[in-house]
Amino acid sequence: MKQSKLKIDSIEKLESNTFLISLKSNQSNEVITPGQFYNIKVSDNDFPLLRRPFSICDFINDRLYFMFDIHGEGTKMLSQKRIGEELDLLGPLGNGFDLSGDFDTAIIIAGGIGAAPFPYLIRKMPENKNVVSFLGAKSKSAVVKYGLKKIFISTDDGSEGFHGNVVHLFKSKILDFVDKKIKIYACGPTPMLISLQEFVIQNKIDCQISTECSMACGFGICQGCPIEKSSGDGYLLVCKDGPVFNANAVKL
Amino acid sequence: MKQSKLKIDSIEKLESNTFLISLKSNQSNEVITPGQFYNIKVSDNDFPLLRRPFSICDFINDRLYFMFDIHGEGTKMLSQKRIGEELDLLGPLGNGFDLSGDFDTAIIIAGGIGAAPFPYLIRKMPENKNVVSFLGAKSKSAVVKYGLKKIFISTDDGSEGFHGNVVHLFKSKILDFVDKKIKIYACGPTPMLISLQEFVIQNKIDCQISTECSMACGFGICQGCPIEKSSGDGYLLVCKDGPVFNANAVKL
Amino acid sequence: MTGIDLSVNVGKLKLKNPVLLASGTNGYGNEISNLTDLSKLGGIVTKSLSLKPRKGNPPQRIVETSSGMLNAIGLANVGVESFVKEKIPFLKELNTTLICNIAASSIEEYVECTKILTAEELISAFEINVSCPNVKEGGLEFGNDLNAVGRITEKVKAATNKPIIIKLSPNVSRISDFAKVVKQEGGDAVSAINTLVGTAFNIWTKKPKIKNVTGGLSGPAIKPVALAKVFEISRNIQIPIIGIGGIMNWQDAIEFIIAGSTAIQLGTVNFINPNAGVEIVEGINAFCEKTSVGKISDLIASYQI
Amino acid sequence: MTGIDLSVNVGKLKLKNPVLLASGTNGYGNEISNLTDLSKLGGIVTKSLSLKPRKGNPPQRIVETSSGMLNAIGLANVGVESFVKEKIPFLKELNTTLICNIAASSIEEYVECTKILTAEELISAFEINVSCPNVKEGGLEFGNDLNAVGRITEKVKAATNKPIIIKLSPNVSRISDFAKVVKQEGGDAVSAINTLVGTAFNIWTKKPKIKNVTGGLSGPAIKPVALAKVFEISRNIQIPIIGIGGIMNWQDAIEFIIAGSTAIQLGTVNFINPNAGVEIVEGINAFCEKTSVGKISDLIASYQI
Ligand SMILES: Cc1cc2nc3c(=O)[nH]c(=O)nc-3n(C[C@H](O)[C@H](O)[C@H](O)COP(=O)(O)OP(=O)(O)OC[C@H]3O[C@@H](n4cnc5c(N)ncnc54)[C@H](O)[C@@H]3O)c2cc1C
Ligand SMILES: Cc1cc2nc3c(=O)[nH]c(=O)nc-3n(C[C@H](O)[C@H](O)[C@H](O)COP(=O)(O)OP(=O)(O)OC[C@H]3O[C@@H](n4cnc5c(N)ncnc54)[C@H](O)[C@@H]3O)c2cc1C
Ligand SMILES: Cc1cc2nc3c(=O)[nH]c(=O)nc-3n(C[C@H](O)[C@H](O)[C@H](O)COP(=O)(O)O)c2cc1C
Ligand SMILES: Cc1cc2nc3c(=O)[nH]c(=O)nc-3n(C[C@H](O)[C@H](O)[C@H](O)COP(=O)(O)O)c2cc1C
């Protein structure tokens, strides 16, 4: 974890509302776990005041990639940056996905921009593991397959792939995996994570979820990002103890 | 006076810290007096909150020109705009220079970026009038001759032209104009205007000055820009009654 | 516009929609009427008027801050007499509801101004500024003194049959106590908030950036504080509230209405976007359509706690 | 660094420079020490500690506003006992001055916390938070009650020989009255300001954006208000002031010192630039060099009115 100013190397529109930005990192030996994130200052003045958190999307040689949707003012400003401009980054932050474990097939379940952390996860996945991706989006124009592998698609409006949400799609395919040892890696909107959480707990499936929450600092000093522990009283911090948790560790 | 969004047509660095920006106006028949100004929103969010006032520098066909120095955050942002971006302008505002009067020679006295309103003034000056420009700057690299005519230069550090301030330079040349009927048009930092004001009042020279002051609205509704009347009690408003005043009308 | 009912009742005062322009930020309607159509608004509130003209504070009167501005205009105004002679005729042509804001340095002056202006048919209501932080003789003291606010309300109320709105100071611990007194003394509504006391210094000269030393902070910076004050009054006292403070767009306006405002006023935004009032009326209307709100008054204090 | 004397005395408390990190914005120094060198600062103030651990408020605890943020953390903290056991050992290694901030819901709790912590040599002073607006049982009420602030000062003072700094609430009419009481009861200094009460609503759900409904506003938005409060105390009461509120850079820090602060604290900026403290110390030093100020303490309350 450190603060650094990195130059924008490329910025590209992947879909109507989704962008991919790459930055030239000054050290290629940085240790980054998939699922970790950076907290990025998108302006050099008081607007917007706070940094914006983005999952590390990929890390190749000395290039850091972030994939993002335009959501509000901050991401709009980010989308308008020019090559060569510098961004102030803090990271890598938080705890990422655990790639170890007793499984042969990694199942990715991503809702919308929740796909962002997975290109890097796939790159880092041990070669002997199988990877299958389930990708849900509102509609065809929001489907971003960047960096994913063996993709099953669902759209809310049925304009591409399965008509429905991505958890339903996954459940409908669950029989395909009866003879596999699976581990699920999921990221997406909270309602999606809630329905997935219920399913994996019932079925005792190994599952890690990446959660989201408003953040001020991103590294544990403001206490602004609590998430309830599933057992016992009290909170964990999304930025420090997460954003990735075992599905059974937190109340969503 | 109206509010409009205009596209940036060109943006050019004239000198180390001075920029020229042109905007495509939607009506070429706009009536604008030299010395009037526009109040410009340099961002489309709350930073900076207020508009920034800039003198109309030139107006050719349907192109509006503004010349500006980078001063603080707002002008820095303006200098980083791209061709094709839109700016939100309010104007033309205030009272400009009076080009009529019984004179044969118009003398321009400009300190630093105070030169901004004069290219347009020169363009609008009746053809039978002579124009001479006195231009003062901190040093050679800040001398911006854009759009001026018959220029005498002074620099504070002597790196170009007369070594000293522009009012001294003008006084040193006053004898050249003994057989002329002159009218002075001046714009620049307040200390410059104060010393000029003293001189022209003593010598009964016809002189108009363009004054500066922090503004919120720029069109008379906030009462934020008072300037003391030279006679009687009370204030005038720089934005509405000025920014151009007869040199004997206000206390600087 | 479709059939959505945007009208609101601020006590006895009926407005065709909840959007007003705040005192001190539209002059007497004159200059701004070149840039927007005031007849589309709920109304305008005049610059604070005092019995005699005031020339106001020496410059520098304003300074920009992060998402805000400080002002110490010093209640520069033409005085009640010139207002009636010189401003009312033009205001008549605007075809908008007129609320007269009064500032004074004594209870007697408040009463006298109110009496004189009551004769003017064009004036629909009075907003009593007990809270201007920039006038030394009285302003701040009145606004922070429960007794004084009570007495002003009572006396001014007795001097006119027009609705009385008391504009409250935010520079107090419990603003709802002040709203309570206003209600008790028969005030028709409260406006909240006026500016917060603030200052700024030039670090090179060590002088205050504002000649008056302190000024009033306005703009989006203060919006969360203003909303909390409106909400505090709304939860504690049954009195119509006019919400003010940092409103920049229709979303902010709706937020104030949800938090308890019957109407809202636009201040600083007028300097940046003089047409904001009209845009906000349109935005409120579109929001109501989208969310199937038939009457804007149904939204007032509709917070879900 | 050259020969400029950056040290200041906050009453009996000596600091090697005037830059402190504010309570609640640096945890217990742990995480932020990976990103900056705390030993270069004047010191750090811990997150408010209470006698028993507090889990804090449910989410959502924070929301961004124009040039500011609202928080309602609810004083989540490990409690005095764990603090001593688990946090002090690490804090010892930081080589920085440690000020312990205490929050409580009764005078007895303040006293008990102070007594327990007084035994810790590492702690150089106590900052008593009488002004946290997010704790329902006591916080706000204490901070707005002159009597309560006086009694807390007196009792806490009697419980320790370490310097006592009272952190004042800005949500009052005259903050200098509170500084006066602190001085009368033997307090060594005041900190000003804590956050302003604010709120925000989601216009689609009509729910408050913060679960606790209201939160505390911090960041550059509040800087002009904080400066005015510091200045008010400085002009009226002879007591060392620690200035807090919206400081983002060395210019802001100098502005607070000129306005009357002996030291300053950085809050929200730590979230955005965790190294701000070190940069501000350097900036202050460079400013002193440039303006030929030999000792920073000569700048305190150097305003030219
Ligand atoms: C750990 C983590 C990783 C993330 N990774 C990505 C990613 O890879 N790609 C991507 O597009 N988005 C990601 N997000 C969401 C992203 O941070 C928000 O979309 C972004 O902050 C919105 O900023 P804005 O100014 O555009 O929106 P605004 O709505 O204007 O933001 C206003 C405030 O709300 C906060 N906020 C708004 N939406 C969210 C949200 N969904 N999550 C957290 N805070 C929010 C902002 O930080 C800001 O403080 C991630 C969020 C977290 C917590
Ligand atoms: C009528 C008029 C015409 C002007 N014409 C020009 C011009 O043609 N070219 C040009 O370069 N500049 C001109 N100026 C000055 C220009 O408006 C300021 O340089 C600019 O506002 C600075 O903004 P900033 O954000 O870069 O600086 P900052 O210092 O960050 O601005 C902070 C605040 O101070 C105000 N401010 C700062 N300096 C000045 C100043 N000198 N005059 C007025 N307000 C100031 C800003 O408006 C803002 O509110 C003019 C000013 C006026 C009043
Ligand atoms: C330049 C200026 C002048 C003001 N003058 C007055 C005034 O004369 N009387 C008054 O009651 N309020 C006055 N106000 C306060 C506004 O009416 C309003 O309460 C305040 O600015 C908060 O709203 P805003 O954040 O939308 O600006 C003034 C505000 C500004 C910015
Ligand atoms: C997230 C957050 C948590 C805070 N927690 C505390 C606290 O526990 N005790 C306290 O006295 N002040 C607390 N504060 C207030 C700060 O110490 C400081 O007084 C305030 O934020 C104003 O300074 P700033 O504008 O620089 O942030 C907190 C502030 C923030 C933003």
Ligand code: FES
């Ligand atoms: S975002 Fe600050 S502690 Fe998590």
Ligand code: FES
């Ligand atoms: S700038 Fe508002 S009246 Fe002149």
